[in-house]
Amino acid sequence: MVRMLEIFDVRPDPVVPARYRGDSDGGSRRVVDGSQILGQSIVAATKALPGRTVRNAHALFVSAADPDVPLDFTVTPIKAGRSFASATVTVRQESKVRTSCTVLLDTPQPDLVRRDEPAGPPAPGPDEALPADSLPLPGREVRIAGCTDINDPDEIGPPMVDAWLRYDEVPARDDLHRAVLAHFTGHLGISTALRPHPGLGTAQAHHTLSTAPMGIAVTFHDPVKWDGWLRYHHEATFVGAGSAHIRGQISTGSGRLIASFTQDAMIRAFESGPVTDIASAARL
Numbered sequence: 203m204v205r206m207l208e209i210f211d212v213r214p215d216p217v218v219p220a221r222y223r224g225d226s227d228g229g230s231r232r233v234v235d236g237s238q239i240l241g242q243s244i245v246a247a248t249k250a251l252p253g254r255t256v257r258n259a260h261a262l263f264v265s266a267a268d269p270d271v272p273l274d275f276t277v278t279p280i281k282a283g284r285s286f287a288s289a290t291v292t293v294r295q296e297s298k299v300r301t302s303c304t305v306l307l308d309t310p311q312p313d314l315v316r317r318d319e320p321a322g323p324p325a326p327g328p329d330e331a332l333p334a335d336s337l338p339l340p341g342r343e344v345r346i347a348g349c350t351d352i353n354d355p356d357e358i359g360p361p362m363v364d365a366w367l368r369y370d371e372v373p374a375r376d377d378l379h380r381a382v383l384a385h386f387t388g389h390l391g392i393s394t395a396l397r398p399h400p401g402l403g404t405a406q407a408h409h410t411l412s413t414a415p416m417g418i419a420v421t422f423h424d425p426v427k428w429d430g431w432l433r434y435h436h437e438a439t440f441v442g443a444g445s446a447h448i449r450g451q452i453s454t455g456s457g458r459l460i461a462s463f464t465q466d467a468m469i470r471a472f473e474s475g476p477v478t479d480i481a482s483a484a485r486l
């Protein structure tokens with residue numbers, strides 16, 4: 203968990219204002235997790251526009267990032283008003299753009315009215331969900347309702363996945379809360395999209411299937427605070443034409459909706475040719 207928070211907490215460039223540097227942890231992959239870059243972009247925008255919180259961030263992953271090369275985050279304000287501010291975060295490795303993120307920030311507001319229950323059917327709680335051993339990360343526990351192996355091509359179910367997550371430590375800083383919440387938005391979308399289709403599963407990703415999140419949008423519904431379990435509810439609303447669209451909601455163990463997200467993903471067969479020469483750990 204400490205390592206994860208260090209990664210999200212991008213460092214200011216000592217010379218260039220509104221520019222930040224960040225590292226990556228690819229785990230066993232030679233491609234940086236898109237939702238890691240989304241979390242870092244949220245922290246970069248908050249540092250560049252202090253006094254505000256990120257309410258929405260939409261990242262497009264335009265080229266795959268190498269975990270061994272530092273990431274450069276350049277925050278360019280679009281408009282900084284008295285209450286709202288907007289900015290783009292352009293993420294580069296050397297001269298290559300890897301991600302472009304648009305961010306909306308505001309200052310915390312009191313409720314005029316409030317409705318914050320998650321939509322959709324209730325899910326079995328974390329005590330009834332099964333450990334997801336294929337999603338290990340130090341300091342994070344993941345359980346999935348009604349599914350023994352989410353990657354298994356033969357384990358089929360509805361295009362819906364409810365995951366329960368618990369972190370060893372919830373960071374004190376609000377921008378890091380938001381980065382931590384954003385991090386899991388990219389991890390189960392493609393599995394949700396493949397779940398109803400016999401013979402297809404994320405175990406095949408990067409071997410016989412070309413998959414990657416291409417864009418993630420996350421909206422934080424203030425106040426973004428929690429203690430204990432978080433529920434990530436995913437639904438794939440369209441799968442076809444080489445793509446999938448997934449929508450999701452993040453709520454607390456007590457059933458308060460704190461964030462919503464969408465993911466647009468690539469799901470394609472590999473074309474034979476130079477791409478299949480790329481090592482599978484670096485292949486999308």
Ligand SMILES: CCCCCCCCCCCCCCCC(=O)SCCNC(=O)CCNC(=O)[C@H](O)C(C)(C)COP(=O)(O)OP(=O)(O)OC[C@H]1O[C@@H](n2cnc3c(N)ncnc32)[C@H](O)[C@@H]1OP(=O)(O)O
Pocket residue numbers: 205206209210227228229230233234235236237238263264265266267339388389412414415416468477480484485486
């Ligand atoms: C913080 C805590 C610690 C964490 C510790 C543990 C980590 C825990 C991880 C959990 C894991 C969750 C799961 C996350 C899963 C993602 O997040 S995957 C990463 C996010 N998504 C991406 O990176 C997608 C980036 N997008 C792209 O690369 C491009 O849009 C695409 C998909 C290649 C297609 O773009 P295009 O412009 O049509 O591509 P094209 O012009 O044909 O080729 C462009 C380049 O891509 C290359 N390329 C083409 N196809 C492919 C391919 N299939 N594969 C590779 N390269 C390709 C070409 O060779 C070409 O290379 P260059 O000649 O530029 O060197």
